[in-house]
Amino acid sequence: MNDFQAQQEEAASFESTPAPTWLRWVETVVVTSLFVGLGAWNRPEDPFYLNGSFPWPALAPLLMGLRYGFFFALVSSLILLGALGISYREGWVPVTGFPYVWAIGVLIFSLLAGEFRDYWERQIEKLEASNRYRQVRLEEFTRNFYLLKVSHDRLEQQLAGSSSSLREALRRLYQEIAHAQGDGLTPETAELMLQLLIRYGQLQIAAIYPITDHGLAEKPIARIGAFEDLRSDDPILLHAIGEKTLVSVQNEYLQNLNDLNTDLLMAIPLIDSHQSLIGVVAVKAMPFFNFQPRTLRLLAILAGHMADMIQEQRQSPGPGSEEWRQFCFQLVRACRDTRQHGLPASLIKLTFDNRQQFALVEDRMRRLRRGLDVITELPSDDPIGLAILLPLTDELGQAAYLQRLDDAVREHTEQPLAQLANISTRMVDEVQEVQAWLSGHGGTSLS
Structure with a gap:
């Protein structure tokens, strides 16, 4: 599409290029002389068709006027009238007096043709200038449109990590998990938690593993996508449990380039405000544009609030209201x-x-x-x-x-x-x- 537009612009610039001045002069002299010569060859006794039905040599200034405008129509007319004056003085034309009416008529209609051509050339130049202006504005609009589109796409990608999105995510979290049945990390609460993480992190393959008295459970209680069971010695999983913080290949890959052997993209521990670990969210796949610090931060915050809500359900009533x-x-x-x-x-x-x-x-x-x-x-x-x-x-x-x-x-x-x-x-x-x-x-x- 861009090549086609470039070819069109090149063709338009080529067609609108005016002929050089020397070519205009040569063409005016040659065409006018050619018509005079043809008249002398075809009708030697009356080369200017003064006594004929139509003055054919007058086509020369008419053509020059239509082709190059008023000035070259005038030049061609003067050449033709100069040739007529020389022929009259030498007696080469069958008239007793100089044909002023013929000369004036030829001059008038050739100059009118030249002025007509100049007028429409000025109109075309105005339209071309207007068209160039609109083309420039269209290009500016196109660039701004695509810039806005790219910015809008990037804004959508980053929206998951914005404060307004975080507020909405937490509000939805408290509304949905508060109505779950049972206490603690049950399959129902785990499913709700996973759905919220999917909504705000676009997780594609993930699962939630609870923490029992014997450590990490062997089977997940909620999963999404084609999630296969984890290896118990997965380095990202072990690091997340040991450090009680979100761990992803973004930081682990740089620190343990030679030793990293994991099936996970990220591990999010479910840790409450008192540093109690109740589970781990294991993530194997998510969109690349979401795998950025802003989104990971949002997921870590949501996981902490989820753990707090689960622990709050387990706590016995304390002092105060x-x-x-x-x-x-x-x-x-x-x-x-x-x-x-x-x-x-x-x-x-x-x-x-x-x-x-x-x-x-x-x-x-x-x-x-x-x-x-x-x-x-x-x-x-x-x-x-x-x-x-x-x-x-x-x-x-x-x-x-x-x-x-x-x-x-x-x-x-x-x-x-x-x-x-x-x-x-x-x-x-x-x-x-x-x-x-x-x-x-x-x-x-x-x-």
Whole structure:
């Protein structure tokens, strides 16, 4: 297609190339002389057909006008009229006076033909210029279109690792696994977990192996694709279990180039916030464009949250309300995600003087709650306090949330939030520091 377009452009440039000036002069003189010579040969007594029915030599300036325009029509007419003047003076033409009418007529219609040709040449040049402009814009549009298409494709490939996709993935994770039957890593929960990993990592051949009291199980409890049983001495699998971290051929291949003998592409351990290993996701095949650090990071984060949910189902109720235990559980996971993956999370504490103010602000907060936000009442009644955990939220997001909450409170009470509650904020970092921060307002241990 590109070769065809190049040939068309080359042909168009060749056809639009004007004849050189010397060729125009030579052709004008030769054609005009040829018509005069033919008239002298065919009709020696009247070579200019002054007494004939049609002045045939006048075709010379007419043709030159149509071919090269007004100026060369004028040149050809002057040559023809010059030859007529010489013939009249020498007595070679059968007239008693110079034929001014004939001369003027030849001059007029040849110049009209030349002007006609020049007019349409100017119109064609305008159209060609307009066409060239449109061609340039079309090429720019085509380049921009393909650049946008490539950028869109790359954006789709990277979308799985973006923060908005991570938020949606975690929200879907809590919605689906929370309704699974049974406690612990069962075939039903393992199947749900594997489907979520497939959705966000495009896994093609993978399986989930549980960890028992005797070590890694021999058979998977959930699989996708043509997954065959693993070797117990697979280096990637052993490294992932030993280091309790995601391991792929991207890092293992460079470090153990000579010793690497594995059937796996990647191994993802299911480790909860307290470093308890409950299973391993073994991956043998996934699309190449998804096998990048951003997607692997997303899968590791999802695996950690999955392990936390499984362990949460096994735990016996502890002190405090269910809401407070859930808050502490999610806070530990947020601290781990911040430390291992650099994911931001924010904490906001509000303390009140009385229950009426507490109830009013709590209602506004729950109306503004997003899918991953965790709101709880602090266990201590002195002072009365509320805490909210904002996962995947940096300082700007925290400030934006407080502004929305302040606007909602003002709309309902016509008072700013700062008049109803004492506001404290911090970013999530180490578990011990967050625990001390909460304990200063009546919090209990998170571990």
